Amino acid sequence: MNKDLDFEFYRESWADIQPHGNPSEQAFRLAKFKFPKAIKLSSKMKQDAYKDWSLVYAYQEDYPNALLKLKRVLAIKPHDLTTLYQISGCLNQLQRPEEALVYIKKSLELDPEDLIMHEELLKTLQLMNEFENFEFHYEELLDLHPENKTNSRFYYVKAQALSELNENPLALESYKKAVELFPDDLSFRKEYGKALYDEAYYLEALSQFKKVIVLKPRDKDAHLHIALLYYNLGDIYEAIEELEDNFMYSSDIAACFSCMILCKYHLYQTNKAIEFDREQLKAVLNFDNKEKLQEFFHKELKRTELKLQEISNKEVKNFQLRKLSSLKFVLSILESIFDK
Numbered sequence: 001m002n003k004d005l006d007f008e009f010y011r012e013s014w015a016d017i018q019p020h021g022n023p024s025e026q027a028f029r030l031a032k033f034k035f036p037k038a039i040k041l042s043s044k045m046k047q048d049a050y051k052d053w054s055l056v057y058a059y060q061e062d063y064p065n066a067l068l069k070l071k072r073v074l075a076i077k078p079h080d081l082t083t084l085y086q087i088s089g090c091l092n093q094l095q096r097p098e099e100a101l102v103y104i105k106k107s108l109e110l111d112p113e114d115l116i117m118h119e120e121l122l123k124t125l126q127l128m129n130e131f132e133n134f135e136f137h138y139e140e141l142l143d144l145h146p147e148n149k150t151n152s153r154f155y156y157v158k159a160q161a162l163s164e165l166n167e168n169p170l171a172l173e174s175y176k177k178a179v180e181l182f183p184d185d186l187s188f189r190k191e192y193g194k195a196l197y198d199e200a201y202y203l204e205a206l207s208q209f210k211k212v213i214v215l216k217p218r219d220k221d222a223h224l225h226i227a228l229l230y231y232n233l234g235d236i237y238e239a240i241e242e243l244e245d246n247f248m249y250s251s252d253i254a255a256c257f258s259c260m261i262l263c264k265y266h267l268y269q270t271n272k273a274i275e276f277d278r279e280q281l282k283a284v285l286n287f288d289n290k291e292k293l294q295e296f297f298h299k300e301l302k303r304t305e306l307k308l309q310e311i312s313n314k315e316v317k318n319f320q321l322r323k324l325s326s327l328k329f330v331l332s333i334l335e336s337i338f339d340k
Contacts, residue, residue, distance in 0.1 A: 047076045051083065063090045081107055081114065088120055097127040101137075108141055113153045118161035126165075134170075152181035156188055159195070168198050179208075186215055193225060200307070202232050220246070224255060231263055234319060239263050258293055258330055266326040294334055301327045 035053040039046050054069035067090040073083045084107040091100035101124050107117045125131045138158065141148070148154045159174035175192035182188060193208035206229040212222040223246040230239035240263050243256055304324045311317045 047073050047080075050076075051086075054086065058086075058090070061093075063093045066090050067094070079110055081111055081117075084110075085117060085120065088124070092124060092127060095127075097124045100124050101128070105137075105141060109145060112141070112145065112148050112151060113157050115157050115160055118157050119164055122161055122165055122167075150181060152178045152185065152188065155181065156185075156191070160191070163191075163195065168195055171195055172199065183211075184215060186212055186219070189215075190219075190221060193222075197225060197229065198303075200232075200303070202229050205229055206233070218246075224259065227259055227263075231259070231266075232323075236263050236267055255293060255296070258297070258334070261333070262326050262330050265329050266322050269322050269325060294331070297327055297331050297334065301331065 035049055035056070038049045050069045050072040054066040054073070057063070057066035057069065067087065070083055070087045070090065073080060074087065077083070084103045088100040088103040088107070091097070091103070101121070104117055104121050104124060107114065108121065111117070121137065122131065122134060125134050125137065130137075155174045156178035159171040159178065162168070162171035162174065172192075172195055175188070175195050178188045179185070179192050189208050189212050193205045193212065196202075196205035196208060206226065209222045209225045209229065212219050213226070216222070223242060227239045227242040227246075230236070230242060240260065243260050243263070301324070304320055304327060308317065308320050308324065311320060
């Protein structure tokens with residue numbers, strides 16, 4: 001028998017225990033029996049066999065043995081990013097975050113733009129109760145590799161990782177740095193604008209989205225956010241004009257109509273002569289955008305409710321109350337359609 005083919009025969013036993021659902025104990029025993037044979041048959045392919053063998057142990061939550069096999073892989077290929085990630089994961093499962101941190105930093109030295117490893121770094125610091133010092137660890141990485149101080153994507157991915165962990169206020173500075181280093185990148189500006197919007201820095205967010213429009217005049221996402229920002233700044237007629245002028249650019253007509261109804265119903269509460277078309281909104285909605293729209297309006301609702309608790313100015317409070325009522329109105333339409 002050809003040795004390489006024989007190796008694949010043994011290694012393919014892993015395929016027997018990977019289907020969806022819980023692999024049987026018999027499948028695990030078979031894999032543990034076959035992998036040692038696979039390694040003996042092909043020394044050139046030890047790395048793949050050890051890596052798959054570690055997954056067999058990980059499936060059973062046997063992290064000490066999974067870790068041993070992964071370290072064998074690393075001895076063969078010291079710069080394998082997947083293995084560094086898996087080792088850090090095993091160490092965290094074993095409540096050894098200080099050791100995991102070493103492998104995470106090594107991975108980020110090899111690939112400073114790896115979003116998953118940025119997230120792992122922050123999660124590991126949380127396990128260590130060291131999250132408040134996360135900037136110290138980033139400075140340490142930058143001192144080792146100063147070229148990343150001018151790498152816009154390094155700061156962008158760092159900001160994304162912070163946002164993924166619901167640390168949006170802390171992400172703002174890194175988004176800002178990414179934009180400063182590469183001002184013509186649309187995704188940098190849009191994500192920075194969205195982060196500013198989420199933290200209610202409306203004027204700053206508006207500035208970012210207007211710069212996106214300069215770079216890409218028909219960017220539908222930017223036009224929609226500009227309209228929402230005008231609305232939140234109290235310029236409701238500007239918001240409506242922005243939506244009407246740029247409907248042709250938007251592929252998400254339902255979102256545009258929803259925002260239009262939001263604006264018009266807000267005006268309707270103080271001026272009953274203002275018209276809004278409830279049926280028009282119903283006509284463009286479909287089940288494809290259900291979750292996206294409801295998530296957006298629920299998020300806005302929660303943000304407005306929190307803001308109301310902080311406001312003392314009567315005029316500002318009245319505006320936010322009308323906004324709250326408008327959001328509830330739009331949600332009632334969405335839910336009456338989708339819950340049928």
